[in-house]
Amino acid sequence: MKRKKILFVCTGNTCRSPMAELLLRNKIKRNKIRWWDVSSCGIQAEVGGTISQNSKTALEEVGISVEKFVPRQLTQKLIENSTIVICMTESQRKMLEACGNVYCIKDLCGYDIPDPYGCTLDMYRVTRDAISRACDIVIKNYIKTYVEEN
Numbered sequence: 001m002k003r004k005k006i007l008f009v010c011t012g013n014t015c016r017s018p019m020a021e022l023l024l025r026n027k028i029k030r031n032k033i034r035w036w037d038v039s040s041c042g043i044q045a046e047v048g049g050t051i052s053q054n055s056k057t058a059l060e061e062v063g064i065s066v067e068k069f070v071p072r073q074l075t076q077k078l079i080e081n082s083t084i085v086i087c088m089t090e091s092q093r094k095m096l097e098a099c100g101n102v103y104c105i106k107d108l109c110g111y112d113i114p115d116p117y118g119c120t121l122d123m124y125r126v127t128r129d130a131i132s133r134a135c136d137i138v139i140k141n142y143i144k145t146y147v148e149e150n
Helices: 018-028 054-059 076-080 090-099 103-109 122-150
Strands: 003-009 036-042 085-088 102-104
Touching: 003 018, 003 090, 003 122, 018 036, 018 122, 036 076, 054 122, 076 090, 085 090, 085 103, 090 102, 090 103, 102 103, 103 122
Parallel strands: 003 036, 003 085, 085 102
Antiparallel strands: none
C-alpha cells in the first residue's frame, strides 16, 4: 500500500500544527496504524525558528518528546504531496481551498483551534487537549475509514 500523508497547517508552525503533528503521530504509533505519515507547516512560518516553549511543555506533560522539531513554510508541493491537509481554522482553509483536499478542524470536528500564541501555559494545555480530541476523530472517521475503503 502506498503511504498516505496528513499535513497540519497553522499560521506560524510553532504552536498548534506542531502539537497536532506530534499528537497524531503518537496516536498512530500507539494504535499500530500503518502507512500514514504526519507533518506540519505554517502559512507564515519563521523558517529556522523553533516550537514555542509552551507547546513543548504541554506536549512533554503528556509524554511526547519535541526533539528536532523545526518549523516549515507551507508550499504548493507540500499540499500536492499530502493525502489530506488539515488547517486549524476555517479562515485558513478558505485561504487554501483552491488547492484541493484541504479541510479544517471545524469541518472534521465542529470547532476551530484558536491560536494560543502569547497566552499562558494553561491555554496551551486547553489547545493541546482540543487538538488531541480532534486527532481521535481524524483516526476514527478518516484514517480508519480510508483504510477500510481502499
